[in-house]
Amino acid sequence: MYSQTAPLAANSGRPADVPALPLNQVVLGDSVREMAALPPGSVDLVFADPPYNLQLGGELKRPDESRVDAVDDAWDQFESFQAYDAFTRAWLLAARRALKPNGTLFVIGSYHNIFRVGALMQDLGFWILNDIIWRKANPMPNFRGRRFTNAHETLIWAARSADAKYTFNYEALKAGNDDVQMRSDWLFPLCTGQERLKDAGGRKLHPTQKPEALIARILLSATKPGDVVLDPFFGSGTTGAVAKRLRRSFIGIEREEAYAEAARTRIDAIEPLSEEALVAPPSAREAPRVAFSALVERGLVTPGAELTDAKGRFRAVVRADGTISLSGGQNVGSIHRVGALAQGAEACNGWTFWHVEQEGRRHPIDVLRARLRAEMGIAAE
Amino acid sequence: MYSQTAPLAANSGRPADVPALPLNQVVLGDSVREMAALPPGSVDLVFADPPYNLQLGGELKRPDESRVDAVDDAWDQFESFQAYDAFTRAWLLAARRALKPNGTLFVIGSYHNIFRVGALMQDLGFWILNDIIWRKANPMPNFRGRRFTNAHETLIWAARSADAKYTFNYEALKAGNDDVQMRSDWLFPLCTGQERLKDAGGRKLHPTQKPEALIARILLSATKPGDVVLDPFFGSGTTGAVAKRLRRSFIGIEREEAYAEAARTRIDAIEPLSEEALVAPPSAREAPRVAFSALVERGLVTPGAELTDAKGRFRAVVRADGTISLSGGQNVGSIHRVGALAQGAEACNGWTFWHVEQEGRRHPIDVLRARLRAEMGIAAE
DNA sequence: CCGAGTTATGAATCCCACA
DNA sequence: ATGTGGGATTCATAACTCG
Numbered sequence: 001m002y003s004q005t006a007p008l009a010a011n012s013g014r015p016a017d018v019p020a021l022p023l024n025q026v027v028l029g030d031s032v033r034e035m036a037a038l039p040p041g042s043v044d045l046v047f048a049d050p051p052y053n054l055q056l057g058g059e060l061k062r063p064d065e066s067r068v069d070a071v072d073d074a075w076d077q078f079e080s081f082q083a084y085d086a087f088t089r090a091w092l093l094a095a096r097r098a099l100k101p102n103g104t105l106f107v108i109g110s111y112h113n114i115f116r117v118g119a120l121m122q123d124l125g126f127w128i129l130n131d132i133i134w135r136k137a138n139p140m141p142n143f144r145g146r147r148f149t150n151a152h153e154t155l156i157w158a159a160r161s162a163d164a165k166y167t168f169n170y171e172a173l174k175a176g177n178d179d180v181q182m183r184s185d186w187l188f189p190l191c192t193g194q195e196r197l198k199d200a201g202g203r204k205l206h207p208t209q210k211p212e213a214l215i216a217r218i219l220l221s222a223t224k225p226g227d228v229v230l231d232p233f234f235g236s237g238t239t240g241a242v243a244k245r246l247r248r249s250f251i252g253i254e255r256e257e258a259y260a261e262a263a264r265t266r267i268d269a270i271e272p273l274s275e276e277a278l279v280a281p282p283s284a285r286e287a288p289r290v291a292f293s294a295l296v297e298r299g300l301v302t303p304g305a306e307l308t309d310a311k312g313r314f315r316a317v318v319r320a321d322g323t324i325s326l327s328g329g330q331n332v333g334s335i336h337r338v339g340a341l342a343q344g345a346e347a348c349n350g351w352t353f354w355h356v357e358q359e360g361r362r363h364p365i366d367v368l369r370a371r372l373r374a375e376m377g378i379a380a381e
Numbered sequence: 382m383y384s385q386t387a388p389l390a391a392n393s394g395r396p397a398d399v400p401a402l403p404l405n406q407v408v409l410g411d412s413v414r415e416m417a418a419l420p421p422g423s424v425d426l427v428f429a430d431p432p433y434n435l436q437l438g439g440e441l442k443r444p445d446e447s448r449v450d451a452v453d454d455a456w457d458q459f460e461s462f463q464a465y466d467a468f469t470r471a472w473l474l475a476a477r478r479a480l481k482p483n484g485t486l487f488v489i490g491s492y493h494n495i496f497r498v499g500a501l502m503q504d505l506g507f508w509i510l511n512d513i514i515w516r517k518a519n520p521m522p523n524f525r526g527r528r529f530t531n532a533h534e535t536l537i538w539a540a541r542s543a544d545a546k547y548t549f550n551y552e553a554l555k556a557g558n559d560d561v562q563m564r565s566d567w568l569f570p571l572c573t574g575q576e577r578l579k580d581a582g583g584r585k586l587h588p589t590q591k592p593e594a595l596i597a598r599i600l601l602s603a604t605k606p607g608d609v610v611l612d613p614f615f616g617s618g619t620t621g622a623v624a625k626r627l628r629r630s631f632i633g634i635e636r637e638e639a640y641a642e643a644a645r646t647r648i649d650a651i652e653p654l655s656e657e658a659l660v661a662p663p664s665a666r667e668a669p670r671v672a673f674s675a676l677v678e679r680g681l682v683t684p685g686a687e688l689t690d691a692k693g694r695f696r697a698v699v700r701a702d703g704t705i706s707l708s709g710g711q712n713v714g715s716i717h718r719v720g721a722l723a724q725g726a727e728a729c730n731g732w733t734f735w736h737v738e739q740e741g742r743r744h745p746i747d748v749l750r751a752r753l754r755a756e757m758g759i760a761a762e
Numbered sequence: 763c764c765g766a767g768t769t770a771t772g773a774a775t776c777c778c779a780c781a
Numbered sequence: 782a783t784g785t786g787g788g789a790t791t792c793a794t795a796a797c798t799c800g
Contacts, residue, residue, distance in 0.1 A: 055775045062771090063790045065726050071773050081503060111512040111537070112775065115499025122462060122496065130529045131492040133514050135566050136772090141791040142562060144776035145551040148511045148602075149792080151564035153773080154535075156492070170526040181523060183532035185516050185566070190772055193795055208773050221529075293557030297569070297594035303658035319658045320627055321550070321601045322557025330758075332662035334556040376518050376568070509775080546778080551790095561792070665789060666777085672787095717787060730788050 021228065026240065026252040026260045026267075031232035034253045035094035043251065044167070044227035046095045046105045047218060047239050049210060051076045052113045053084045062143050071207045075255070081116065088113075088120050091232060096124060098230055099160045104129065104167070104222050107156050108210070114154045126158040129166070130184050134214055137189040157222070167222050182221070188213050197236050197262060205262055206236040215242040223248055225278060237263025244270045246278060290369050290376075292335050292350070293322025298375075300368045307335075307354040307365065314342040316354065324354070335365070402609065407621065407633040407641045407648075412613035415634045416475035424632065425548070425608035427476045427486045428599060428620050430591060431469065433494035462497065469494075469501050472613060477505060477541060479611055485510070485547045485603050488537050489591070495535045507539040510547070511565050515595055518570040538603070548603050552664040563602070569594050578617050578643060586643055587617040596623040604629055606659050618644025625651045628659055669757070671750050673716050673731070674703025679756075681749045688716075688735040688746070695723040697735065705735075716746070 021042055027034050054076055060068040078084040095105060105126060107117055122128065132155040139151040159166045173182040188211050195212060197205040215238050223229060225247040231239035234252030236259060243250035244267055254260040295301045296318060303320040306327075315327040316338055325332040331341050335350025342348075351366040402423055408415050476486060486507065488498055503509065513536040520532040540547045554563040569592050576593060578586040596619050604610060606628045612620035615633030617640060624631035625648055635641040676682045677699060684701040687708075696708040697719055706713040712722050716731025723729075732747040 052773055053775095054773065056773095057775070060774060060776060061728075061790090064769095065728065066770080068774070068776095069771075076773085110773065110775095111499070111509050112773085114512075115496045115503065115537075118492070118496025119500040128492050130531065131495075131533075131535070132529060133516075133533055133566065135514075135516075136793095138772080138793040139564070140772045140774070141793090142774080142776060143791055145555075145562070145790055146549060146776045147774090148513060148538075149562045149564040150511065150774065152512075152514055152566050154512070156496075157529075168527055174526075181526070181530045183520070183530045185514065185533050189794080192772070192793095196772095204772085289559075291558040293554075294568070296557070297597060303654050317657055319660075319662075320597070320654055321553040321662075323553055323662050325657065325660075325662075330663075332556075332660075334558075334560045336560060337556065376570075543775085670779090670787085715787075728786095728788080730790090732788070 021249075022251055023228065023249045024240075024244070024251075024267075026234060026237065026254055026263050028255070028257060028260050029253060030255060031253050032090045032094045035091070035098050035230070035232055038098045038230075038251070040097050041100050042228065043098050043230040044100055044103050045219070045223050045229045046099060046103070047215065047229060047231050048091070048095065048105065048107045049208070049231075049233050049235065050088065050091065050107065050109070050113070050117070051078075051233075052110050053078050054110075054112050060143065068140075068143070069204075069207075073207060084113065085116055085120065088117055089124070092117075092120055092124055092126070095230070095232060096126065096160060101160060102164045102166055103160055104164070105156075105158050105160070106218050106222070107158075108134070108153055109156075110150070110153050114156070118156050121156065121158055125161055127160070127162040127164065128156060128158045129168075130157045131155065132157060133185040135185055135187045137187055138192075139190070155218075167224060167227070169221055169224075173221055186214070186217060188217075191238075197266065206259060209236045210238050212238055212242050215239055216246065219243060219246050219248055225275075234263055235259055237266050240267045241270050245273055247272050247275070290372055291322065292365070292369075295365070295368050295372060296320065296322045298372060300372055301356060301365065305356060307356060308362070309339075309342070309353055310355055310362075310364075312362075314339075316342070402630075403632055404609065404630045405621075405625070405632075405648075407615060407618065407635055407644050409636070409638060409641050410634060411636060412634050413471045413475045416472070416479050416611070416613055419479045419611075419632070421478050422481050423609065424479050424611040425481055425484050426600070426604050426610045427480060427484070428596065428610060428612050429472070429476065429486065429488045430589065430612075430614050430616065431472065431488065431490065431494070431498070432614065433465070433490065465494065466497055466501060469498055470505070473498075473501055473505055473507070476611070476613060477507070480541045482541060483545045483547055484541055485545070486537075486539050486541070487599050487603070488539075489515070489534055490537075491531070491534050495537070499537050502537065502539055506542055508541075508543040508545065510538045510540055510549075512537050514566045516566055516568045518568055519573075520571070536599075548605060548608075550602055550605075550661065550664075552666075553662050554602060556662060567595070567598060569598075572619075578647065587640060590617045591619050593619055593623050593626075596620055597627065600624060600627050600629055605661065606656075615644055616640050618647050621648045622651050626654055628653050628656075669754065671753055671757075672703060673705075673746070676746070676749050676753060677701065677703050679753060681753055682737060682746065686737060688737060689743070690720075690723070690734055691736055691743075691745075693743075697723070 019039055054071055056070050109117055134153045136151050139149055142149050191209045191211040196209060199205045219242055228249045229243050230251045232253045234254035240250045240252050240263060301318050303318055305318045307316045307324060316324040318324050323332050324335055324338050326338050326342055331338055335354055336348050339348035339350045339353040352364050354365050355362045356365055400420055490498055515534045517532050520530055523530050572590045572592040577590060580586045600623055609630045610624050611632045613634045615635035621631045621633050621644060682699050684699055686699045688697045697705040699705050704713050705716055705719050707719050707723055712719055716735055717729050720729035720731045720734040733745050735746050736743045737746055
């Protein structure tokens with residue numbers, strides 16, 4: 001198919017009764033059955049993005065009355081937790097069989113399914129190395145204001161067994177991360193824009209296409225060039241596209257012909273990176289965003305403290321939850337809103353409007369924010 | 382102990398055979414037994430930081446450090462996990478019994494135990510609302526360089542059942558977060574420095590003392606002042622200290638006398654915040670209902686007045702009974718229904734959709750409602 | 763061509779008081 | 782318990798429109 005460092009080695013020297021690996025192919029079929037057809041102990045990494053079993057109720061609308069396009073596909077419907085567990089157990093066992101003794105497994109999921117998956121992994125003897133958080137830079141908001149914005153997904157990284165000598169490219173990751181260790185929380189945007197595959201009607205081809213950057217981080221962390229990556233829920237083929245670009249081999253299993261075909265076309269168009277390009281590029285850092293409540297929580301401002309504007313005309317009291325209340329009224333809200341209310345303005349930057357008196361001097365609360373940012377330093381991203 | 386909004390109410394009016402709540406006390410004893418001794422349906426929130434390295438009858442090893450022969454490996458793990466699951470199931474059931482029907486539960490854990498806890502919670506009927514990531518600003522590095530820096534812990538927030546009407550202080554959290562929704566990833570530093578309790582020898586008193594800021598975020602999110610918070614693994618008493626400061630009641634259960642005693646001393650020294658620093662900011666949801674007809678009756682809008690949408694595309698006339706009629710048709714109904722009809726939408730918030738022109742300016746009728754609410758508020762005093 | 767304004771959308775377990 | 786209807790609710794990003 002395309003030049004690889006070691007694809008042939010993976011198939012050479014096998015006995016006549018052991019099937020060949022379908023390297024760099026999209027296999028149409030059931031995950032468990034097709035994994036069972038692979039030679040045991042033959043893949044270096046499994047990346048699995050199984051159905052999440054979302055259990056959605058009715059339809060959900062945005063405040064502007066537009067309808068949220070829910071994941072209501074048949075493949076995400078399970079009768080019960082018991083049925084989901086049986087499904088999970090079956091594919092985990094098949095994946096474990098396909099893994100080399102020193103291979104590792106990544107699974108991604110949400111709170112709907114990840115706890116069940118993780119517990120079953122432990123039951124089956126997988127050895128968890130890390131849980132990893134994909135922090136979404138641009139998650140969908142919670143439209144009804146009834147929960148925290150669901151702004152992350154969870155990955156579990158596990159070795160086939162506790163004593164495995166697994167691959168972890170520690171030095172490369174650290175070098176690409178401004179020379180500090182790669183943490184267990186990763187920040188990436190959703191897969192949108194040009195990267196998102198569209199069908200003939202211009203609609204998204206697959207409801208849950210993952211960003212290539214996320215898969216790239218995984219392959220760069222836990223595989224070497226030429227390694228074999230198995231994805232039993234191939235979908236739109238992101239794993240294959242990234243594997244080809246990073247000069248890894250892949251095996252994709254996908255049940256739906258439409259997805260499999262789209263994935264083949266997608267992967268064919270990929271040009272593998274040059275050998276020397278396969279070093280992790282340094283990641284850029286962002287200015288940390290700090291909320292006023294963080295200042296209160298951290299004790300840089302104490303609840304009950306008084307805020308004033310620069311000239312001392314308006315006064316407000318800091319509350320424990322990070323809101324403030326305007327003196328002489330019952331107006332309570334954010335530093336920005338209350339600042340706007342005080343002035344009768346439509347908007348206000350509370351960070352520069354409000355001041356605190358500390359150590360005999362009055363200074364804007366923005367100074368405290370700067371101090372907190374400095375304290376948080378590297379970790380804030 | 383200290384002034385609370387409602388501690389007495391929680392114990393009043395109970396039948397003679399129902400035990401009193403040990404409010405604002407540290408109970409020395411076993412979590413499951415002491416929770417079973419509480420009256421059922423009596424607490425608003427449970428915060429649990431369960432151990433994951435229990436030595437149950439010598440059977441259970443630390444999940445992350447057990448080094449056993451490969452031969453016994455799987456069996457031993459199974460035994461260990463089974464014991465841990467039994468322990469988890471027992472305390473989750475006891476906590477569920479102690480919770481009010483609309484109460485919620487927070488559990489914190491790491492990849493060693495959180496998957497088992499989460500799966501069991503689902504099995505027992507808890508309804509997961511969010512999983513929340515505590516991102517550590519200053520995590521301990523991975524010294525061996527064999528894994529990602531373990532830079533977070535996971536919290537699970539769950540209601541007692543799927544149909545519960547749980548407390549979530551959405552508006553306050555948003556206002557304290559620069560007016561954007563609070564996300565599921567929270568950044569806090571570890572508990573260090575002055576906050577960290579020390580024993581007589583100057584060593585840390587408790588191995589897993591949580592930062593007060595983390596607990597404060599939880600209580601401010603999911604409880605009201607005066608609510609009862611139960612912590613079955615009280616340890617150094619962080620939950621009690623934060624509850625007292627935020628004027629919530631607490632019940633702490635701790636097995637080890639040394640921790641219980643240290644917690645009591647710690648909590649006694651806490652001074653509750655002022656009421657002003659804690660009163661909930663007004664939320665639109667909880668604002669007193671004002672009917673549009675009340676505006677007409679009070680003369681803030683006169684019958685016959687014309688309403689338009691923001692851009693003047695739709696017009697309606699106000700009727701004496703508080704209904705409106707769409708111009709150019711015979712549609713009559715509430716401001717909401719007619720607004721929906723005008724746009725061909727399923728629903729519409731008439732308060733923000735319809736505008737009136739008064740004193741030469743066009744503003745939403747919600748402004749008039751706010752004015753009436755203010756008048757009523759003054760009249761009520 | 764550029765900038766401002768508008769529209770579209772993403773793995774979502776998303777209301778609640780009252781009759 | 783079930784149905785009805787008032788009315789509360791969104792953030793980041795990309796694409797598109799228009800002047």
